[in-house]
Amino acid sequence: MESYEIVIIGGGPAGLAAAVSARKSGIEDIVILERDRELGGILNQCIHNGFGLHTFQEELTGPEYARRFVSQVEELGIEYRLNTMVMDISPEKTVTAMNREEGLFQLQAGAVILAMGCRERPRGALNIPGYRPAGIYSAGTAQRLVNMEGFLPGREVVILGSGDIGLIMARRMTLEGARVRGVAELMPYSGGLKRNIVQCLDDYGIPLKLSHTVVDIKGKERVEGVTLAQVDGQGKPVPGTEEFYPCDTLLLSVGLIPENELSRGMGVELNPVTSGPRVNESLETSIEGVFACGNVLHVHDLVDFVSEEAAAAGRYAAAYVKNTDKDSERRAGIRIKPGEGVRYTVPETIDPVRMEEKLPLRFRVDRVYENCYVSIYFENRRIFHKKRRVAAPGEMEEVGLERKELLKYPHLKEITVRIEEE
Amino acid sequence: MEIKNLTCINCPLGCAIKVEMDGETILHVKGNTCKRGEVYARREVTAPVRMVTSTVRVTGGTLPVLSVKTREPIPKEKIFACVQALKVIELLAPVHAGDVVLKNAADTGVDIVATKNVALVKS
Structure with missing residues (x-):
């Protein structure tokens, strides 16, 4: 079996920063396993600016921010495998993965850094009544379709959830020629940044309806409209406040969930509040030599802090491998x-x-x-x-x-x- | 006299700021709770600017679209003219981050540049 001192699961912002920092801490033998066709993770579809103010003291777009780290990975000669899906990690740190070139293969890791990121809460988690017509997307899926695949998923849009991805997509769809009729938010406040509310909604006259939710989706083959209603303090719809919005598309921006199937599979203890691994000061999970960083650990607002956290995980993992952590007990x-x-x-x-x-x-x-x-x-x-x-x-x-x-x-x-x- | 209502973007507090204007002259800035709010409000009512990010079509590349941005922020009222000008552009791969995609977009004096590399598809 091939072996590596450090195997990093995921080549997004966390995995990249962890790899760079582990290499700079003196570890030669590192591999990043990435399931997508390129490194950079979610940054590749976040084409808007606002990344990197803390790290680089300038405002970069997502792809530019990713590029800074990908260049370092390449300059440092860190090995990575693309289009590679990790299937399983054993408690003994045997990583089972597959890709089209090598088929199914196993790697033995001295240390593992979990950097799988997170995914969006889907419609199924929300209990919205109605059929399952075409035209319902998570905001991030729509973002990928527009920014990377070159498709516009709809023309008349309602967005549920005012997280940052939903706000960013309200502006993006508007610039691409769609009409965004409004953003409904269940809570009495938005979870998004003020800057995004002003520059993505107010700038385009898109209404933000706080304490509102979708109570019905009309349409059998394709979305024909949604009904919004006001909710009370307990989040229950208030009868009589229903309002119908004709639209062909509903985008959901209703939260992110760390993607921990692999962690759970290897027996890593998770925190029910974050849905991420429980970690100590070294960002080490309940399994010795297994570290976690970025959105798989807890969902971040700013990528700058992901990079910072991941760099720390890289240093701690390096110390573990070199057995220089002051006291291995x-x-x-x-x-x-x-x-x-x-x-x-x-x-x-x-x-x-x-x-x-x-x-x-x-x-x-x-x-x-x-x-x-x-x-x-x-x-x-x-x-x-x-x-x-x-x-x-x-x-x-x-x-x-x-x-x-x-x-x-x-x-x-x-x-x-x-x-x-x- | 005219009153412009703004939401401050400097921190999560999001103060509701009212700016009293007499034509082009700012008479009063009210509702902000710190100095940064006033600076923001004054700039926002006189010359609001925004970075514009979008995509353009690419043929022969590993991706069908390329992400782009204005090199600097442009006047807010020029956003749609800028995006409109990008709609008709079709590039040939390869493209490199930093390449100029459109010079002097919508007469803003600002160029639009690529923010990503799109490699040529090997046939």
């Missing part, structure tokens, strides 16, 4: 508890001995808060208290933890992150 570590107002944290445990000098603790809040404080408690002692003018579920929060600080508390068992109001 796994300790329980300090538990990070999501307190009031916090839905989850990544990582979930920290071993101060193994962590890098500075570790970004990432988390999401459970609703919109104004003038709140992000507080960090070491047991019952508050050691960090910082004001946020606004915190919203759509924008990932981050607090930096320093190793030298944590080492001052040798008996620390639990750290809590809380949102405190005034």
